[in-house]
Amino acid sequence: GQQLNQSPQSMFIQEGEDVSMNCTSSSIFNTWLWYKQDPGEGPVLLIALYKAGELTSNGRLTAQFGITRKDSFLNISASIPSDVGIYFCAGRGGSNYKLTFGKGTLLTVNP
Amino acid sequence: DADVTQTPRNRITKTGKRIMLECSQTKGHDRMYWYRQDPGLGLRLIYYSFDVKDINKGEISDGYSVSRQAQAKFSLSLESAIPNQTALYFCATTKQGTDTQYFGPGTRLTVL
Numbered sequence: 275g276q277q278l279n280q281s282p283q284s285m286f287i288q289e290g291e292d293v294s295m296n297c298t299s300s301s302i303f304n305t306w307l308w309y310k311q312d313p314g315e316g317p318v319l320l321i322a323l324y325k326a327g328e329l330t331s332n333g334r335l336t337a338q339f340g341i342t343r344k345d346s347f348l349n350i351s352a353s354i355p356s357d358v359g360i361y362f363c364a365g366r367g368g369s370n371y372k373l374t375f376g377k378g379t380l381l382t383v384n385p
Numbered sequence: 386d387a388d389v390t391q392t393p394r395n396r397i398t399k400t401g402k403r404i405m406l407e408c409s410q411t412k413g414h415d416r417m418y419w420y421r422q423d424p425g426l427g428l429r430l431i432y433y434s435f436d437v438k439d440i441n442k443g444e445i446s447d448g449y450s451v452s453r454q455a456q457a458k459f460s461l462s463l464e465s466a467i468p469n470q471t472a473l474y475f476c477a478t479t480k481q482g483t484d485t486q487y488f489g490p491g492t493r494l495t496v497l
Contacts (some may be wrong), residue, residue: 311489316477371481377425378427
């Protein structure tokens with residue numbers, strides 16, 4: 275089956291720093307999604323990407339759909355304490371509507 | 386009001402007990418999913434349903450069963466709970482033809 279490798283597993287940064295995380299796939303994906311999970315809550319969608327090369331922003335967040343369709347990147351600029359949480363990538367390949375999720379990146383922001 | 390709700394939010398039970406987790410949605414979506422989250426393992430799909438009475442196994446369906454008797458409700462059952470089923474369980478929904486899944490707040494299940 276499809277597998278996603280998400281890195282890094284965790285990050286400890288200072289407030290104000292930029293953050294970058296990525297996911298790579300063993301096969302081609304048609305859709306990439308990035309979610310954030312706050313403690314005690316379910317994942318919430320941040321950005322959805324549908325075309326190779328697509329670059330999309332949501333406030334301080336920017337995500338890109340890799341040209342090879344096997345990877346995606348999420349960048350967070352000027353981090354703030356409320357950015358703390360687990361960030362998941364998710365992708366869909368083929369014609370079904372199941373998503374494959376990465377294992378998550380735990381982000382800690384020190385004030 | 387939340388679009389996707391899960392009950393209970395927390396549950397502690399003993400080995401061998403039957404447990405049912407409920408999911409309800411007011412989004413009008415036809416597709417519903419049950420996931421399990423364990424530390425360091427991300428979200429793993431247990432079962433999914435594309436319509437009422439449609440049931441499909443995910444990657445870790447052993448030890449679980451589901452029921453989709455109405456479009457708005459999707460329940461997950463553990464017939465005989467075991468300790469390694471201790472985890473966070475999430476329900477999600479999506480509309481046919483779209484990829485974005487909307488998650489409930491989760492149920493924290495502990496099996497002693």
